Amino acid sequence: MKNLAWVIAAATLALAGCDGGNNQSESAKGAAPSSAEAVSYGADTTAAGTVAQADSASGTLDAQDAKAFLDSAQARLEKIAEEVSHASWLASTYINVDSQYTEALAVERYTSLAVELAQQAAKFDDVKLDPETRRMLTMLKQGLVFPSPNDPKLTAELAQIGSKMQGMYGAGKYCPGQKTGDDEPAGDGEETCYTLTEMGQKMANSRDPKLLKELWVGWRKVSPPMKPLYERQVEIGNAGAKELGYDNLSVMWRSKYDMPADAFATDMDNQWSKVKPLYEALHCHVRAKLNEHYGDDVAPASGKIPAHLLGNMWAQEWGNIYDIVKDDDMEAPYDLTQLVVDSGMSEKDMVKVGEKFFTSLGFKPLPKTFWERSQFVQPRDRDVVCHASAWNLDGKDDIRIKMCINKTGEDLITVHHELGHNFYQRIYNDQPFLYKEGANDGFHEAVGDTIALSITPKYLKEIGLMDEIPGEEKDLGYLMQQALDKIAFLPFGLLVDKWRWQVFNGEVAPGDYNKAWWKLREEYQGIQAPVERSEANFDPGAKYHIPGNTPYARYFLARIQQFQFHRALCDAAGETGPLHRCSIFKNQAAGKKLRDMLAMGASKPWPDAMEALTGQRELDASAIVDYFQPLMVYLQEQNKDRECGW
Structure with missing residues (x-):
């Protein structure tokens, strides 16, 4: 969890929203105004009091008022953020009526304060300010994922809805x-x-x-009972967004990327258009292989793929059906799950392996409290939210992961992903409160995945999981495995928030929630439900990030950014071979470049952070196309006599 995502996350589990497939995260020391300022503003030295006193005294607000307001606001937020984070951790690791009640009360207090401060920040909209002060005020307005109107009853209701839906999902x-x-x-x-x-x-x-x-x-x-709760949550959240000056939550969510809301949506579509041909080629090949395996009655040779056959509860990643998809002469270079099992490592050992990768790049080892307080396995005595997540509970060094780790290759990769959040959280913990997050939320998701791209045979041999590095003749099998997860995910990563944006802006009414969900899944993914669905169902709610209120565009961005980051870090490491064979493990030059960028947190617009690492200021999907080029050539050859598309 992080800053306003450090806590909001508390309500929404922001970095608790890491998307790990089947496995289902922070401030200036924002001091209060000085004694001189306190005298100037009167007895009330809270952020709201600062604005109110200044406004009533002079009738106008100035740059000094804005800075004093931000100092006080960050101090207040930082204090309550830690309380909410602990309450949310408890509600996720001990699911019961008492923990949910405690979390809801804490979130209610936090949300009420955040709404108050966001509305106060809006009063500086017409004040001439320096860029950094303006940036902080904008971040303060955009901090809440689901803002409540300035109404205590609605704030309480919103907190209760969020906690209840997460509890329903976790106990499902x-x-x-x-x-x-x-x-x-x-x-x-x-x-x-x-x-x-x-x-x-x-x-x-x-x-x-x-x-x-x-x-x-x-x-x-598990999800139909969530639908009325979700409808009400959207209603309250839209009202809160309007009070902050946004037309609706859709505009608010899309405005958090240092560009106009519509421009952000357009850029997402543009990046998708670059990788869509690769997805369509993969879809065509996978459909043909499923048809060969199951026959026409189960897996048709044309049209959409039945969602239940793709090895994942949400058909978002397809790596688990590699055994069906590969050709007879296509050997995977290794079975990562088998390597993990054969090593005899425990779940905690898997986390130790992940830590070693980061320390090899110059990051400080994880604190002792990480090992004492994290959840690594599913407890036998209680319900917990198993969805993999990374947390920073105090904005400093109380970092943790929460997982129900399985001894699989997938979970070893997920461990690296979650630790990416933790090391990112820790390295920017000297930034002001509002800057204790990623340059954008996609950055936070991309960091761990960038490291995971270095889980290559070269790396596995260095850490003793593999004796010899396979020859290049087996690279196609590796690239196919990667594509079944990385490429297959892209349209799903795009459509989840497309659905929410349509819900938020009223384009999709509650009576069409499920219809709209499956329209997008069919259009973008080319999959279909295995049984008839209706509005009696609420299938979006069966995906954690909907009841968990975690924005999803970050995962699409991360899938693009991780390859962009990987290419730049491999260049820094002096690697000259194919991108898919590069590992930056133990490379200090690459490590320094990564650490320097991560330490920026959100202190600069994301193009500045992107440029610091890659030399580019724009999102660029060409790196993912480059990485998978050998596979694309193979797929085009395999598909030449097939009827592709859906």
């Missing part, structure tokens, strides 16, 4: 013996219940289409 299970008419269970009807983690493992490994369909339908029974 599927019990095959409980039929609801959606589909006949494939099991024996015993009262055995599966957690999402357990279902994710079955989805990854089973090739029984009847069981896969049952699990797919079964998990989505």
